[in-house]
Amino acid sequence: MEPKTFYLLNKAKNYEDYLEAISYFSCPGQNIIFASNNNDIAIWQTNKLIPKWDLQGRFIMDGSKSIYDWKEKLPIAHQPHSLNPERGYLSSANQNPVDQKYPYFIPGNYAPLFRGARIDEILKKTDKATYKDLQEIQNDNKSLLAERVVIRLLETINQNLLSDDQKFIYNSLMNWDYFYNPNSKMPGLFDSWMKSIAKNTWEDDLGIADDDVEWPNFRILSDLIIHDPNSKWFDNKNTSEIENLDIIANKTFIIQTNDILSKIGPVSEKWEWQNYRGTDIHHLAKIPGFGNLNLPTGGDWNIPNATAKTHGPSWRYVVELGDRPKGYGIYPGGQSGYPGSIYYDQFIESWVKGELYELNFPFSIDEINGPSVLFIPKEKS
Numbered sequence: 001m002e003p004k005t006f007y008l009l010n011k012a013k014n015y016e017d018y019l020e021a022i023s024y025f026s027c028p029g030q031n032i033i034f035a036s037n038n039n040d041i042a043i044w045q046t047n048k049l050i051p052k053w054d055l056q057g058r059f060i061m062d063g064s065k066s067i068y069d070w071k072e073k074l075p076i077a078h079q080p081h082s083l084n085p086e087r088g089y090l091s092s093a094n095q096n097p098v099d100q101k102y103p104y105f106i107p108g109n110y111a112p113l114f115r116g117a118r119i120d121e122i123l124k125k126t127d128k129a130t131y132k133d134l135q136e137i138q139n140d141n142k143s144l145l146a147e148r149v150v151i152r153l154l155e156t157i158n159q160n161l162l163s164d165d166q167k168f169i170y171n172s173l174m175n176w177d178y179f180y181n182p183n184s185k186m187p188g189l190f191d192s193w194m195k196s197i198a199k200n201t202w203e204d205d206l207g208i209a210d211d212d213v214e215w216p217n218f219r220i221l222s223d224l225i226i227h228d229p230n231s232k233w234f235d236n237k238n239t240s241e242i243e244n245l246d247i248i249a250n251k252t253f254i255i256q257t258n259d260i261l262s263k264i265g266p267v268s269e270k271w272e273w274q275n276y277r278g279t280d281i282h283h284l285a286k287i288p289g290f291g292n293l294n295l296p297t298g299g300d301w302n303i304p305n306a307t308a309k310t311h312g313p314s315w316r317y318v319v320e321l322g323d324r325p326k327g328y329g330i331y332p333g334g335q336s337g338y339p340g341s342i343y344y345d346q347f348i349e350s351w352v353k354g355e356l357y358e359l360n361f362p363f364s365i366d367e368i369n370g371p372s373v374l375f376i377p378k379e380k381s
Contacts, residue, residue: 002024002025002027008024015042015083031043033092040083042084045080048073049074050073051071058107091116091119095112112217115303131319131356138304139304141184141299141303143300144303153225153249154170157249165266183274187276193252273298278309279307280295280309280310318356326361328359330347330351332348333345
């Protein structure tokens with residue numbers, strides 16, 4: 001039924017048509033946005049929810065008892081949605097779509113709130129946005145995770161134990177603006193420090209994180225850092241010492257700074273995020289030489305510009321509504337699938353810079369660029 005959604009959306013003229021179209025979409029669960037040139041905006045989550053108690057279906061259930069049977073799907077009106085909110089904008093960044101007031105259990109593994117909160121933070125200050133404003137949001141590199149925890153973590157550090165290079169790093173973190181820009185020098189250290197704190201917090205209790213074991217996300221860890229520094233989770237059950245946040249943060253700061261200093265030396269351009277991490281875009285079949293490696297990107301998974309080492313925004317897109325809607329977009333590739341063509345990766349550099357191209361939206365056949373070609377089959381001999 002999902003293809004019918006897109007068929008009807010292409011013909012939709014109003015909000016009621018939009019609702020009719022998305023009613024046929026159930027899998028995979030999606031957030032589908034609506035906007036009209038009458039200034040109506042809406043968002044609906046489209047997966048067909050089944051009434052469940054908390055966590056029902058996450059674990060093995062007794063199939064011999066009818067209490068565990070799936071119930072009828074919820075009416076579409078009960079799906080998470082919003083229409084013309086008072087705040088004047090809507091956004092989605094893979095975070096949980098509901099709050100604790102929503103009466104039904106929402107299954108799923110949702111992203112921490114940091115990206116979504118940063119997007120809302122910018123939208124709240126934006127009035128009469130143009131496509132340029134939205135383009136800047138797509139390329140925004142501020143980490144609310146770093147903003148939340150860096151100062152608290154630095155408060156735990158015993159500066160008397162630091163070398164001169166480590167003291168310089170400490171002061172650099174203290175003065176960091178929390179942006180993962182290409183030329184920012186602190187994201188690499190913060191990233192490795194947080195991952196090391198997470199490992200020291202969860203691994204002794206939950207095991208090594210892999211396909212079968214998933215640690216709590218960084219929002220949970222940041223809650224412990226801010227509100228519960230003596231949490232039992234910080235204690236390593238395999239040691240006789242009772243560890244807390246202060247002990248773990250000091251230990252991991254020393255280890256991670258020493259590791260980076262030994263590998264690339266004191267803070268320099270080598271520490272810049274574009275050089276420290278960069279981004280690799282591999283060929284779909286990962287054929288060597290057909291991808292683009294070590295691209296000088298900014299961004300990371302927990303900020304609006306969710307560009308990481310090997311994945312990121314494969315399609316950036318902004319639309320301006322009006323009598324004649326305008327679209328702007330880009331993808332990290334090119335117009336040709338032939339690696340020998342100059343058009344094979346022609347968009348890569350612009351994609352790295354966060355640029356967008358105006359898209360061609362012809363409203364009639366006369367507006368389509370290029371000659372018309374009529375193909376006539378040959379007569380059979």
